[in-house]
Amino acid sequence: MDIGLLGPLKVELSGQPVVPTARKPRTVLALLAACPNRLVPIETLIEEVWGERPPRSVQTTLQTYVLQLRGRISAALGDAPHGDLPLGNKSVLVTEPGGYLLDTRGGSADSQEFDRLSRRGHRAMEAGDPAAASQAFRQALDLWRGPALADVQRGPRLEAEARCLEESRLSILSRRIEADLSLGRxxxxxxxxxxxxxxxxxxxxxxxxxxxxxxxxxxxxxxxxxxxxxxxxxxxxxxxxxxxxxxxxxxxxxxxxxxxxxxxxxxxxxxxxxx
Missing domain, CATH: 1.25.40.10 (Tetratricopeptide repeat domain)
Structure with a gap:
């Protein structure tokens, strides 16, 4: 599974998109995607989607959204057998005690690649190699497709995540410019x-x-x-x-x-x- 947070939400499985069009299921998927391979408690999902005034049927509604997401995961998987997914879609969107977990199955996340390239740039700057630093910072910034989670209705946690990602982008942009200034550009x-x-x-x-x-x-x-x-x-x-x-x-x-x-x-x- 490949995850994109650096712009409109992008979640793909076997090259097929699984992001729903409906706002609230999209928020559920976005929060799970922002915490890949980690348990997200049910209470956290409820607060993110409904705030402080969830409906009485909130548990059932959340389960319905999870079923919708699993349906999209099944559609992306297709009919071909997947030996590494013994439970099918439930091996990807996993039910755990007290919450859910999005198992990326070793896939990529653009935010993690951004961090990796940013660290490479920092190391190059510390080593006195602004040319290599500029290249790494440019590659990191090229991963951005627009404002983070631009098409997601964000609650407190996703809002904080988007703000943190944007601050990181501005910081790396400043470092890239610093490297370019050192190169006489x-x-x-x-x-x-x-x-x-x-x-x-x-x-x-x-x-x-x-x-x-x-x-x-x-x-x-x-x-x-x-x-x-x-x-x-x-x-x-x-x-x-x-x-x-x-x-x-x-x-x-x-x-x-x-x-x-x-x-x-x-x-x-x-x-x-x-x-």
């Missing part, structure tokens, strides 16, 4: 970072990277204007000033600090990680 990054600064107007890290890219592209005045815009937004929206790291970067820009032109210098690396 500042000219090609200016456009991307300008878009990110507009999309995330309170994200100091993207603004810091944009300022550095602009400086290295010979646009110091625009870099300083970027700082002033961020300062205004932070003060207006949150009543805050830019972080000490960002103020340090501004001072370095005003002084034309040559350390900003040396991607491998620890000082310039620390300036990049503001926010």
């Amino acid at each position: 500042h000219h090609e990054l200016v456009g991307e970072l300008s878009g990110l600064a507009d999309q995330y107007p309170l994200h100091e890290g993207y603004h810091a990277q944009l300022m550095l890219a602009l400086h290295r592209a010979g646009r110091r005045s625009t870099a300083l204007e970027t700082y002033q815009r961020l300062r205004t937004v932070l003060n207006t929206e949150l009543g805050l000033d830019p972080s000490p790291e960002l103020r340090q970067l501004q001072c370095a820009l005003l002084a034309s600090d040559p350390a900003l032109d040396l991607p491998a210098e620890p000082r310039s690396r620390s300036l990049l990680r503001a926010g």
